[in-house]
Amino acid sequence: MSFVVSARKYRPNRFEDVVGQEHISQTLKNALRSEQVAHAFLFCGPRGVGKTTCARILAKILNCENRTPENEACNKCSSCVAFNENASFNIIELDAASNNSVDHIRALSEQVRFPPQKGRYKVFIIDEVHMLSAQAFNAFLKTLEEPPPYAIFILATTEKHKIIPTILSRCQIYDFKRIQSADAVAYLRQICDKEGISAEEDALHSIGVKADGAMRDALSIFDRIVSAAGKNITYKHVAENLNILDYEYYFRLVDALLTEDMSSVLLIYDEIVRKGFDNELFISGMGEHLRNLLVCKDEKMIALLDTGEQQRALYRKQAQLTPTGFILTALGICNDCDVHYRSAQNKRLHVEMALIKLTYIHRAIHTDHFSTADTPDEKKNNNPQPLNIPVISSERPVSTTTVSSPATQTQSTAPAPTEAIPVAAIKPALKASIVNGGMLKDLNKVYSEVREEYAIEQQSESKLNAENLNAAWQQFMQTLDSPSLKASLDKAELTIENKKIIVMVGSKLAQDNIRQTLELTDYLRKELNDKEIMLDIQLDQEKIAELAAEAQQNRPLTVKEKYEKMVEENPLVDVLRQTFDLKLTND
Amino acid sequence: MTYQEIVQQISAKKFQPVYLLQGEEPFFIDELAALFEEKVLSEAEKAFNLTIFYGKDADFQGVVDTARRYPMMSEYQLLIIREAQEMEELEKLSTYVEKPTPSTIMVICHKRKKIDARTTAGKAITQKSVVFESKKIYDYKVADWIMDYLKDRKLKIKPDSATMLAEYLGTDLSRIVNELEKLAINIPEGSFITPAHIEKYIGISKEFNVFELISALGNRDISKCNRIVRHLTDNMKRNPLIPCIAALYGFFSKVYMLHFLRGTSPTEQIKVLGLKNEWALRDYVAAIRNYPPDRVETIIEMLNTFDLRAKGVDNVNTGDEELLRELISRILL
Numbered sequence: 001m002s003f004v005v006s007a008r009k010y011r012p013n014r015f016e017d018v019v020g021q022e023h024i025s026q027t028l029k030n031a032l033r034s035e036q037v038a039h040a041f042l043f044c045g046p047r048g049v050g051k052t053t054c055a056r057i058l059a060k061i062l063n064c065e066n067r068t069p070e071n072e073a074c075n076k077c078s079s080c081v082a083f084n085e086n087a088s089f090n091i092i093e094l095d096a097a098s099n100n101s102v103d104h105i106r107a108l109s110e111q112v113r114f115p116p117q118k119g120r121y122k123v124f125i126i127d128e129v130h131m132l133s134a135q136a137f138n139a140f141l142k143t144l145e146e147p148p149p150y151a152i153f154i155l156a157t158t159e160k161h162k163i164i165p166t167i168l169s170r171c172q173i174y175d176f177k178r179i180q181s182a183d184a185v186a187y188l189r190q191i192c193d194k195e196g197i198s199a200e201e202d203a204l205h206s207i208g209v210k211a212d213g214a215m216r217d218a219l220s221i222f223d224r225i226v227s228a229a230g231k232n233i234t235y236k237h238v239a240e241n242l243n244i245l246d247y248e249y250y251f252r253l254v255d256a257l258l259t260e261d262m263s264s265v266l267l268i269y270d271e272i273v274r275k276g277f278d279n280e281l282f283i284s285g286m287g288e289h290l291r292n293l294l295v296c297k298d299e300k301m302i303a304l305l306d307t308g309e310q311q312r313a314l315y316r317k318q319a320q321l322t323p324t325g326f327i328l329t330a331l332g333i334c335n336d337c338d339v340h341y342r343s344a345q346n347k348r349l350h351v352e353m354a355l356i357k358l359t360y361i362h363r364a365i366h367t368d369h370f371s372t373a374d375t376p377d378e379k380k381n382n383n384p385q386p387l388n389i390p391v392i393s394s395e396r397p398v399s400t401t402t403v404s405s406p407a408t409q410t411q412s413t414a415p416a417p418t419e420a421i422p423v424a425a426i427k428p429a430l431k432a433s434i435v436n437g438g439m440l441k442d443l444n445k446v447y448s449e450v451r452e453e454y455a456i457e458q459q460s461e462s463k464l465n466a467e468n469l470n471a472a473w474q475q476f477m478q479t480l481d482s483p484s485l486k487a488s489l490d491k492a493e494l495t496i497e498n499k500k501i502i503v504m505v506g507s508k509l510a511q512d513n514i515r516q517t518l519e520l521t522d523y524l525r526k527e528l529n530d531k532e533i534m535l536d537i538q539l540d541q542e543k544i545a546e547l548a549a550e551a552q553q554n555r556p557l558t559v560k561e562k563y564e565k566m567v568e569e570n571p572l573v574d575v576l577r578q579t580f581d582l583k584l585t586n587d
Numbered sequence: 588m589t590y591q592e593i594v595q596q597i598s599a600k601k602f603q604p605v606y607l608l609q610g611e612e613p614f615f616i617d618e619l620a621a622l623f624e625e626k627v628l629s630e631a632e633k634a635f636n637l638t639i640f641y642g643k644d645a646d647f648q649g650v651v652d653t654a655r656r657y658p659m660m661s662e663y664q665l666l667i668i669r670e671a672q673e674m675e676e677l678e679k680l681s682t683y684v685e686k687p688t689p690s691t692i693m694v695i696c697h698k699r700k701k702i703d704a705r706t707t708a709g710k711a712i713t714q715k716s717v718v719f720e721s722k723k724i725y726d727y728k729v730a731d732w733i734m735d736y737l738k739d740r741k742l743k744i745k746p747d748s749a750t751m752l753a754e755y756l757g758t759d760l761s762r763i764v765n766e767l768e769k770l771a772i773n774i775p776e777g778s779f780i781t782p783a784h785i786e787k788y789i790g791i792s793k794e795f796n797v798f799e800l801i802s803a804l805g806n807r808d809i810s811k812c813n814r815i816v817r818h819l820t821d822n823m824k825r826n827p828l829i830p831c832i833a834a835l836y837g838f839f840s841k842v843y844m845l846h847f848l849r850g851t852s853p854t855e856q857i858k859v860l861g862l863k864n865e866w867a868l869r870d871y872v873a874a875i876r877n878y879p880p881d882r883v884e885t886i887i888e889m890l891n892t893f894d895l896r897a898k899g900v901d902n903v904n905t906g907d908e909e910l911l912r913e914l915i916s917r918i919l920l
Contacts, residue, residue, distance in 0.1 A: 023787050023788050026773065026787075026788070027769050027788055030772045030773045031772045034772065038768075138643060168761075169613065169617070172765060173765050178821070280904065284903070284905065287904075287905060287909075291916075294913060294916045295913075295916050297920070298809060298919065300809045300810045301809065301916065303813060304816060304817050304820075304912060331913070335896075335901065338902075338903045339902065341903070512869075515869075515876075518849055518872070518875065518876065521876055534876070
């Protein structure tokens with residue numbers, strides 16, 4: 001048998017098999033079940049997401065003589081068989097891209113006039129309907145508006161905006177979504193099973209990503225790789241065939257960068273160039289890799305990565321090892337390299353220079369504002385690398401204690417607290433001296449001032465613990481005038497989680513009240529000597545219920561309830577009321 | 588005449604000879620025309636007495652000839668002119684409208700604009716016929732309209748879900764009806780429409796837009812940011828980056844202003860920030876707790892850099908998806 005491409009061989013035959021468009025197949029099935037089928041449909045969405053496929057499936061089911069209970073076609077009756085052989089008279093497909101004139105539409109309208117020879121419906125599938133000429137659209141309008149009951153039109157298009165509103169308002173419109181890479185991977189996996197092909201998860205994933213939301217593209221890439229690699233597809237095959245640079249290189253590269261191993265960095269780069277990859281592709285890929293690491297810095301964000309499970313684990317591991325400051329500076333260097341690449345005379349040297357800069361990031365001071373606690377704030381007065389990263393080591397007096405050879409220096413070496421001063425701390429101090437004295441006279445003096453300040457800050461450690469917190473909380477309450485706010489604060493339950501104080505409150509009002517008390521956070525930060533304190537005010541559902549129950553018990557009684565209570569205690573009261581025919585009033 | 592009055596007239600079988608349905612909102616015009624078509628004549632009578640013209644290829648002579656005819660085995664004959672705004676000789680109809688045939692009901696569907704009542708012919712038509720003006724529904728009324736419509740379909744919806752639909756679908760009623768009909772197919776009569784249904788069948792979710800992203804950022808809800816960013820990057824074409832950065836800038840610049848308004852009353856703050864109400868202030872208040880002033884400065888600087896990069900300055904190959912992901916990670920650092 002001759003070879004049939006997967007995109008045709010595995011074109012879905014049932015709504016169930018359509019990938020990633022559950023919202024549409026479900027709606028269509030329900031419409032079929034309740035016999036509420038519209039007479040004109042418009043399917044729109046990007047290429048390769050299943051518009052024509054769904055149109056054909058729908059056409060087949062409409063004419064099927066004995067539908068299955070799930071409203072799928074039986075594939076056995078004469079209509080289905082005829083359809084499968086492309087010989088059905090009741091389903092007319094028109095490619096509007098090549099039949100776009102008025103005459104073609106007139107011919108179609110002619111056909112609409114005759115009822116189906118067999119079966120209930122005559123289905124007209126018009127593909128690429130946006131290609132119809134303006135006149136053709138107008139000619140089609142009348143047919144579309146008042147079709148005979150047996151005619152059903154299914155229009156499919158990639159460009160909904162090109163269709164005139166008068167047509168749009170006459171159709172039931174279905175928007176097809178792009179196919180998510182995970183869905184594409186699952187479908188490819190099914191095909192692999194059917195064809196007896198074994199494939200690595202990462203391999204299929206790269207295909208899914210490369211296909212960019214179109215199943216047809218995914219399948220044709222898949223075919224290409226199967227014909228190249230045979231029955232056993234690995235990530236390597238895919239990377240080779242699609243000219244993707246293997247992610248492994250980037251992981252190795254970042255590992256080498258972290259250990260400042262310049263020789264292996266350059267060797268890895270050489271290997272990549274030898275494999276024939278474009279320099280630009282490499283640099284932008286490097287940027288992407290670093291960005292992914294940045295995203296992975298937060299455990300919760302890992303889900304954002306559009307990669308296979310295996311790769312994700314690698315990212316998680318490397319992100320933990322890589323300091324944030326490093327990533328940010330590296331990203332900056334990569335972007336610079338990318339921007340200036342075109343104007344560089346010697347491209348290879350340009351990229352290599354960037355790599356060397358990346359290797360020695362640790363030795364430069366990053367003036368990056370985002371540097372957090374885990375950023376190594378080392379700086380050296382020896383400055384071996386020709387960098388354009390801002391280096392302010394000259395502002396510092398010579399210190400001999402921290403100089404160590406680059407080979408033994410890794411990022412894990414903790415800086416001695418007295419020797420390392422964050423740039424951020426220097427800046428305000430410098431500013432202050434400029435304001436006060438107008439000029440910087442003695443750098444040593446400034447340095448010692450900053451050092452003192454820093455030392456004080458370092459000594460005064462965070463006093464955040466339950467005891468101190470409660471004390472500060474109570475103290476803060478004393479300063480307040482508003483009784484309701486006091487009550488809200490008093491009733492709140494506090495728990496400490498890292499630098500976060502979780503405040504559980506019993507009502508929405510209390511939550512809002514506390515939220516609006518902005519001084520509270522500042523006060524706590526000051527009292528507990530910890531700038532990173534954050535408040536997280538949450539609603540306690542149990543407490544809400546409790547308070548509601550309490551309120552229920554204590555609420556004032558109505559006149560009627562008071563009376564009923566009295567009767568309960570002394571039934572004669574009721575007799576009295578009845579005897580004199582008394583009534584309760586509201587006063 | 589209002590929509591309801593015309594509906595009542597139709598069901599009471601009290602007809603006027605000429606109806607002019609005009610205005611910007613085509614939906615009501617379509618509805619009324621369909622009602623005329625359905626209710627005026629019985630199925631048998633339609634064979635001889637229903638004539639439909641299309642504005643584009645209807646000529647005045649043909650229309651008037653038909654209108655002057657008497658009904659055949661029926662009390663009335665019905666003549667509908669669709670897309671009348673495209674009819675070139677529409678104004679000549681004024682001669683007919685002045686002295687219409689009483690047994691003919693003429694329905695003129697003049698969509699998207701009104702007949703110019705300043706011309707003599709236009710004046711004649713508008714004065715001598717029953718005019719229904721189909722006005723565009725105001726956007727604040729759309730949610731109510733959706734609820735009414737669904738009530739007719741025997742479905743229930745909570746006001747907040749209706750508002751969400753209204754926000755997303757806009758004021759185009761035919762589009763709204765198209766989506767609501769799809770819901771009606773899927774959901775059994777008498778049940779509640781939940782946001783889950785809306786997300787599944789219409790494919791929108793309030794959760795996934797820039798404004799929700801801003802709110803999540805303000806509250807530092809990392810997992811929510813993460814979900815929204817994922818959705819935005821998957822549909823980058825529908826949510827372009829540059830307006831998104833502009834919206835973020837709008838937010839953080841106000842947060843920065845609010846830092847200097849600490850201690851003033853909420854009313855004052857709302858006024859200075861140009862917000863609508865106290866509700867809108869909440870996200871900002873949350874944000875000033877989470878982002879100290881110098882941090883906000885950094886973020887604004889960052890937004891500037893990313894805005895430039897999104898527009899191609901200092902950026903060659905990085906795509907919008909990548910930029911958005913990096914930007915949000917940086918803001919949340």
